[in-house]
Amino acid sequence: MAILDILPGIEVVVCVDDKPLAEIATDNDDIQHENSVVIRHQQGRTITKYIESTTGKKFIIYIKASDPYDLQDTDLIFNVEVDGNFVKAPLLLRGDYETKFWEDEVDGPVIFVGEEPIVRPMKFAAIKTSSKQVHSKNIDQQKRTLESVGVIEVSLYRATCSGQKMGPSFEEDHEKERKTDFNRAYHLKAIVKENISHGSTLAEAEPAIEEKMFQTEKIDGEDYPIGIFKFKYRSNKALKELGVLPRTPSPEPSPAPPHIQTRTPASTPAPGPAASPSVASAPSSAPKSFPAAPVVEHETLEALIERQKRELDEILRVARNGRAAAEAVPDIKSEAGPGRGIKRDPDGSDAGGPSRKRKKLLGKVTIDLTSDDENDHLVIEVED
Template sequence: MAVIDSILGISVVVCVDEQALAEYDDNDYPTEPGSSMVSKYIQSDVLKEFAVRLAIKPPYTMNCPTLGFQIYVDGIKTREPLLRKAVLSQGGGHWESLFHGIKYSTGGQQPDCILRPFKFSEIQTSTDDERLDSLHSDIQVMGAVGEIVIKVLRRTEAQAVGLKIEQDSLLDGHPSTVHEKALKGEAKSHGTKLGDGRASVFSRRLESEFMDGEDHPIAIFRFKYRSREALKSLLVIRSPEPEQAPGSRTASPEPAQQNALNIASLSPSERRQIQDFFQMLKSGAAPRIPEGKQKNHADRVFVKREREEDPIEAIRSRKKSRKQNARVSIDLTLD
C-alpha cells in the first residue's frame, strides 16, 4: 500500500480481482522525508483487469471543503472523483472507493451507462520501416505508457450539476503497434486498454475550483507497472539463488580445505617437530637439514647447476662421453 509519511491517512493501491498488487521500491524516485510523492513498481499480467482503490482514514484531517483525485493512466486523465468533507465526516473519518474503468453513455441523459474496465495489454513492437513515419508521435505516447498516477488536490465546495457523462473514447487512441525504437531501450512491456463494456450507472457530476491551483497537488502516487520479466531485468525483483535439491550429493570441499593439516591426527613427536620448525621460522634461523639427507640435497643442487650450463656445451659433453664409453672391437685373429 502506497502511503506518504507527510500525509498519513491517505492511501492508494492498484488491485487485480480486488486484491492489492505487491509493490516494490522505485530507486529512481526514493521517498525522502517531507516529500509529497511516492513511486512504486507493480507487476502487471496481460489481459488482467485492474482497478484503483482510494482510501482515507485517521489521522488524516481534511482542511478543505472538498478533496479531489485525478487518476491518470498512461498519461491520460481517466477519472476525477471528488470527496466532500461532509461525506468523510458521516463515515467517521473513513472513506474508500474503487474505480474499475471509464463509464460511457448509451445515449441520451439516462443514468444507465456502460463501464469499460481498465485492462493490462502487451505492447506490440515492430521493426518495419513504415512505422518510422510515426516514430516521433509513438515516442511521445510511449513516454507515459506503463504508469498509473493519482494526484490529490484541495478544492472548494462542490456543486452537483447533473450526471457525470463521458463522451471521449479515452485510451482507445493509443497505437496497437509501435516501432521498437519508440521504447528507447526502456524495459516497458505493458500498456492499458479498455475491456468490453458492462452495464453500470452514472454517478452525479460535481464541480469545484482548485484552491491551490491544478499544478500544486498535496500528494502524488505513482505506480510503474511492468511484466515480471521486465521487473527482473530492472533488478526490481531479484531471482532467488538456486537451492540444493534434497538428497543431492554434498558439494566437495575446496582444495585448500582438503589439504589442510590436521594437527590432532599427528603423533606427539611429529607435533614437536612442527613446533621446532615454527620456532626456527620466527627466529629467522635457516631450517636444519637432516644429515642423512644432506648428500641428496647436494646432489640435487649439482644437478640443477649442471642443467643451468650452456646447452651447446652440454650436448658436446654428452657426445664426448658417449665416444669414450663406446664399445671397442678388438680383432684377436692371428695372421
C-alpha cells in the same frame, strides 16, 4: 500500499482479482516543468512504486481516507490518470467524512448511455514490439507517444464544489481518441529506456453504480497537488531486467556420478565396527560424463600389506619345518651280496658310482608385496 508521510491516513493501492499488488519502492522521476518552484513542490510530494502487470488482467485503483487525516474545511479531489489518459476523479466531500472514513474504487471511466451509467473496466495489454529498421524520426515520435504509458497516477487536490452536473455521454467518450494504439507495433528502441511491457485498454462496458457529478475547482491550481501517487506497471520479466525483482538463478550443473570407497576385505576386517560405504561427491568442475576414480582408503592398503606379511611368515614356518623333518630321516642301506654294499638314495634309486649327496629342493614361492609395480616380486627358494 502507497502512503505519503505528509498525508497520514491517505492510502492508494492497485488491485487485481480483489488482491492488492505487491509494491516495490523506487526513485521518483525528474519533474519536467519550466517553473523551479513547481518542481520542488511536486518532488517533495510524490511517491513512486513498481507493480507487476499481467496481460489481460483487469485492475482497479482503491483509494481510502481515514483517521488521522484531517480534511479541514475543503473538499478533496483524487484525479486518476492511466497512461496519461484521464479516467475518473473521485470527490471526497466534507459531509462524507464526518466518521473519519471514506473509500472509493476506480475500475474504469464511467460514461452515460442516456441516463444509465456504464463503466469500461481497465485491463493490462501487452505492447507489441518490432526490430525492423525505421527512420529515427519515427522512433522519436513513438517515444513521445509512449512516455506516459505504463504509469498509473493519482494526484490529490484541495478543491471546492460548486454544483452537480451530468457526466459525459457515450458519444462524447467514444469520439475521444486515446493517446496510445496498442494494435500497432512499437520499435524496441522506443521502449528500451523504461523497459515498457504493458499499456492499458478498456474492456466491454458493464453496468455501473449511479454517481453524482459535481462542478469543482482546484484551490491551489493544477501544478500544486498536495500529493502524487505513481505506480509503474511492468511484466515480471521486465521487472527482472530492470533489476527491480531478483532474477531467477540458473540451475546448478548436475554433480558427477558418485564413487564408492573400497570396503576392507572380508577376510581381514579393519578394527572397529563395520561401516556402510560412504559416497563422495565429485567436484563441480569435473566433467559430467567422466566419473571420478574410486577412492581407496589408506587403512585398507595397510591391512593388505599386513595380511601378506602374515602369509609370508606362515610359508617360511612351513619351509623350516619341512627341512627339519628331512634331516631327521636316516639313509637306508641294503646288502646285495657278500663283499659289496649297495647304497640307495632315499627315493629308492640305485647309485652305481660313488656315493653323492643330492640337494633337497623343498619349494619355491613367489610373493608380490607391492601394488604399485606388477613386475616387482620377491622369490624365496628353500633348499637342503
